[in-house]
Amino acid sequence: MTVSEIDYEAVFQALPGAVALFTTDLVYADVNEAFLSIMGRTRDQVVGRHLSDAFPDDPGNPASTGMRKLRDSLRWVAATGERDAMTLHRYDVEYPDRPGVWEERYWSPINVPVFGPDGRVALLLHRDEDITELIRTRSGRGRGGRVTALEAKLYTQARELQEVNERLRQAHACEREIALSLQQAMLPAHEPLRHHRAAARYQPAAEGLNVCGDWYDLIDLPGDRIAAAVGDVVGHGLAAAGVMGQLHSALSAASRVSRGPAQALDVLGVFARSVDGAESSTAALAIIDCTNHTIAYSSAGHLPPALLRPDGVVDFLDQATDPPLGARPEHAPRPQAETTFSEGATLVLYTDGLIECRREDIDAGLARLADSLTRHQGADPETLADALLIDLIPPAGTTDDIALVILRL
Known part of the structure; x- marks a missing residue:
């Protein structure tokens, strides 16, 4: 048969x-x-x-x-x-x-x-x-x-396992709440940018412990420029929240003084080598020049930002992708690329929890993201952020946390 x-x-x-x-x-x-x-x-x-x-x-x-x-x-x-x-x-x-x-x-x-x-x-x-x-x-x-002696032993072991399991669940729930509180305290307050509309979201993993490794940032820079960043720390719980806070602060500072996103990620990579638990973390940084209508970007092992153009076409900014932080045995300068945009375009940065599904090629998740962006083209950033979460997250929730930044250019 x-x-x-x-x-x-x-x-x-x-x-x-x-x-x-x-x-x-x-x-x-x-x-x-x-x-x-x-x-x-x-x-x-x-x-x-x-x-x-x-x-x-x-x-x-x-x-x-x-x-x-x-x-x-x-x-x-x-x-x-x-x-x-x-x-x-x-x-x-x-x-x-x-x-x-x-x-x-x-x-x-x-x-x-x-x-x-x-x-x-x-x-x-x-x-x-x-x-x-x-x-x-x-x-x-x-x-x-x-x-029998065997039955008594099995019963005793079952009761002990049940008690241990219940204690672990309670401990994990407590760690989750503390880590989420720490995460919320360290993420930036969402403030209006000069002449631009933006939205940011952080959504923790559903009923699990894979929380508190993702982060985002939106910064007004001199010269009518904006820095937008997202990052993802390997690990979860309090340890990941602590590492996330250090990397977020370091990149925020580097973005303000560096010549461009590649140099800022260079600085972050050097700093990450001194932080336990920061190895293999990823980050993407884009600096938008609103006067010249250009986006300079660089990625340290992170998923490419998506640029939704006014005609509904979605371009993934994947021409400056490098290994994650601390992945190279020796330091090397990171790549940087630049693209132009028209007024009314939308830039989207996100972490992998938004698009990744178990046992699925990453291209399928990127295609779903592009399709959702095109269908909701014209929506304001707040509405678009909510729509993406509804379209891309399964009803049972995601197994990883999500950071999402949307900027109308």
């Missing part, structure tokens, strides 16, 4: 364990027969319904949070594209023929992403193992109170 002849629907239904498929909005897309049997439900009572509607937590028991924890795990998998094993998990199930009567149940769930052709999470695979009998046996409520 060839792969094309395999009936995967039949395989799914024949799986001995309880398995369910969710959409990224946490609606049941399908369940197998083992799932219906173990949960005591019919297909019509589950498929097409939201998780919280099909299996709510016991409203009469404030300590009942099993379904909320499962919901949080599924959202995390959808946002990060990573699997999540929840270890020991209590979720009480309401008897379908006895409303208001709940049975204490224990599970060992695992949630796995299923990727679509575009590299984004398309479905969530949820597998449940009912370990209620093991827990009851351990507590003396099953099989006459008998319990």
